[in-house]
Amino acid sequence: MKFSLLLLFIPFFCFSQEIEKTKIYFDENLKEISANEFKKRSPGFIYQDSLEENDSLLIYKLHPYYKFGKLNEIELNQVNMLFKRDFDFDNTEEKNIIITYKDSLLGFEEINKSVEALRMMDRGQKFTKETFTKKVNQYDRNQKRCLKRVKSKKTKVFYTYRTKLNYSIQPKNFKYEKISTTLKSILFKNSKYGVVIIKPNGNYFFYKWMTEDYVIKFLKKDWTQYILDYEIAKAQSSINKNGFFKKMIDDRRNNTKTFYIENDVRNFGSNNVRKKRTDGVITVRSKREAQAHKDKKLNCYSFISY
Numbered sequence: 001m002k003f004s005l006l007l008l009f010i011p012f013f014c015f016s017q018e019i020e021k022t023k024i025y026f027d028e029n030l031k032e033i034s035a036n037e038f039k040k041r042s043p044g045f046i047y048q049d050s051l052e053e054n055d056s057l058l059i060y061k062l063h064p065y066y067k068f069g070k071l072n073e074i075e076l077n078q079v080n081m082l083f084k085r086d087f088d089f090d091n092t093e094e095k096n097i098i099i100t101y102k103d104s105l106l107g108f109e110e111i112n113k114s115v116e117a118l119r120m121m122d123r124g125q126k127f128t129k130e131t132f133t134k135k136v137n138q139y140d141r142n143q144k145r146c147l148k149r150v151k152s153k154k155t156k157v158f159y160t161y162r163t164k165l166n167y168s169i170q171p172k173n174f175k176y177e178k179i180s181t182t183l184k185s186i187l188f189k190n191s192k193y194g195v196v197i198i199k200p201n202g203n204y205f206f207y208k209w210m211t212e213d214y215v216i217k218f219l220k221k222d223w224t225q226y227i228l229d230y231e232i233a234k235a236q237s238s239i240n241k242n243g244f245f246k247k248m249i250d251d252r253r254n255n256t257k258t259f260y261i262e263n264d265v266r267n268f269g270s271n272n273v274r275k276k277r278t279d280g281v282i283t284v285r286s287k288r289e290a291q292a293h294k295d296k297k298l299n300c301y302s303f304i305s306y
Contacts, residue, residue, distance in 0.1 A: 044237035071202035094200035103192040107166030144173040146300035
C-alpha cells in the first residue's frame with residue numbers, strides 16, 4: 001500500500017515541479033523589472049515582447065521597436081573608433097550614420113525551414129526559390145534608390161550582420177559588413193535586427209520599420225517633436241499610435257490610389273502621388289516624378305520581409 005502511494009506521489013510531484021517555474025521580467029535595457037511593470041508596458045507599440053524558457057525559468061523580455069537615446073562623449077568616441085577599425089570609416093566630416101543590423105543572413109534553404117516560410121504557408125502562399133530570389137533582388141534594387149536619396153544629406157549607410165547561414169548572394173548596390181561584438185552590444189544590445197540613425201552630436205534613433213520619407217526627415221530636421229511623441233507613447237503604453245508614428249502610417253495607407261501621367265492614358269502604378277483629382281485618380285507630369293514620390297514610401301534599410 002505504501003509502495004502504491006509512493007508511485008502516485010512521484011509523478012504528481014514531478015508535474016508540480018514542471019509547472020512551477022520562476023518567472024522573471026526584463027525591460028528593453030535588460031534590467032529586471034516587476035511583472036506589473038512588464039504587463040503595463042508590453043501592449044504598447046513601442047515594444048515587442050518575447051518569452052524564453054529553460055528547466056527552471058520563464059524569462060520575459062521587452063525589445064525596442066522604436067527607441068530614442070543619446071551617446072555620451074565617451075560612447076560616441078568609442079563608436080567612431082569602432083567604425084574606423086571595423087569599416088575603415090573615419091567620421092571627420094561629422095556625417096549622419098545609418099547602420100542596419102540583421103543577426104543572421106539566411107539562404108533559401110534556411111529561410112525555407114524558418115518561421116517566415118510557415119507564415120507564408122498559413123497565408124496560402126508557397127515559398128519557393130523563385131520567391132526568395134525575387135525578394136532579395138527587389139531589396140537590392142530598392143537600396144540603390146534609397147542610397148541615392150541620402151547621398152546629398154551628408155549621410156553614410158552601413159549594412160551589417162553577425163552570421164551567414166548558407167547565404168552566398170552578393171548584392172550589386174551595397175555591401176554587407178560583419179559587425180563586431182562590441183559595436184553590436186552598444187547599438188543593438190537587445191535586438192536581432194533593426195536600424196539606427198546616429199547624428200554627429202550622439203543623438204540616435206533605433207527603429208525596426210520606418211518609411212524612407214521619414215528617414216529623410218530625421219536626417220534633415222530637429223528631433224524635439226519626434227522625441228516628445230515617443231515619450232508620450234511610452235507613458236501611455238497604448239497600441240494606438242500617436243504623433244509622427246500615426247502620421248507615418250496614415251501617409252502610407254493613403255498612398256494607394258491609381259495615378260496617371262498627364263497626356264498619357266497608360267497606368268503607371270498604384271501609389272498616391274502629387275495631386276488628387278475628384279475621381280480619386282492622381283495626375284503626375286512624368287514617370288520620373290511618379291518614381292520620386294514612390295521612393296518616399298520605400299521601406300529602406302530595414303531587412304527583407306518574407
